Amino acid sequence: MLLTVTYIFVELGVSLLGWETEVALILGLIAIVSFVSASADMWVKRVAHSTMFVVLIVAFLGIIDLAVIGANTGYADESAYVGGMSKIYISISTGLVIYLLCIIWSIAAGAFDDIDFGKLNWHLIEAFSLVVLITVSPPSIYHFMS
Numbered sequence: 232m233l234l235t236v237t238y239i240f241v242e243l244g245v246s247l248l249g250w251e252t253e254v255a256l257i258l259g260l261i262a263i264v265s266f267v268s269a270s271a272d273m274w275v276k277r278v279a280h281s282t283m284f285v286v287l288i289v290a291f292l293g294i295i296d297l298a299v300i301g302a303n304t305g306y307a308d309e310s311a312y313v314g315g316m317s318k319i320y321i322s323i324s325t326g327l328v329i330y331l332l333c334i335i336w337s338i339a340a341g342a343f344d345d346i347d348f349g350k351l352n353w354h355l356i357e358a359f360s361l362v363v364l365i366t367v368s369p370p371s372i373y374h375f376m377s
Contacts, residue, residue, distance in 0.1 A: 253321045253325065254325050257285060257322050258329075260285045261278065261282050265277045265278050265281040273342050275333055275340055276337075278333050278336075279351060282326050282329050286327070286355060286358050287354060287357075289323060290361055291361075293322065294362065294365050296319075297315045297319070297365070300312055323358060327355065334348065
C-alpha cells in the first residue's frame with residue numbers, strides 16, 4: 232500500500248521546485264522503513280530512526296550514482312555530474328527537514344528523553360560529511376604533482 236502511495240506521489244508530481252521525484256521517494260522510503268521497524272516503539276521514535284537510516288542509505292547510493300555518472304562520461308560532462316549532486320543534496324535535505332520535524336514532534340509528545348538524538352545527530356553528520364567530502368573534495372597531493 233505504501234509503494235502505491237509513493238508511486239502516486241511520483242506520478243502526480245508533488246511539484247516542489249522540480250524535484251518531486253526525489254522528495255516523494257525519500258518520503259516513501261521513510262514511511263516504509265517506519266512501518267517495518269519495531270512496533271513497540273512510539274511513532275516519533277520509529278520515524279526519527281527511519282529517517283536516519285534512509286538518509287544514510289540515500290547518501291551511499293548517491294555517491295555510487297556519482298561514480299557511475301563519472302565512469303560513463305569520463306568526468307567530462309559537468310551538467311550530468313551536477314545533476315547527480317543535486318539529487319543527493321535534495322534527498323538528504325528532505326530527510327533532514329523530516330528529522331527536525333521529528334525533534335519538534337518528540338518535544339510535543341513528551342518523548343524527547345526516550346530518543347537518543349545525540350547518536351542520531353552524529354550519524355546524520357557522518358552522512359552529510361561523507362557527501363560533502365566526496366562531491367566537493369579538496370585537491371589531493373596527486374593534483375599538485377601533475
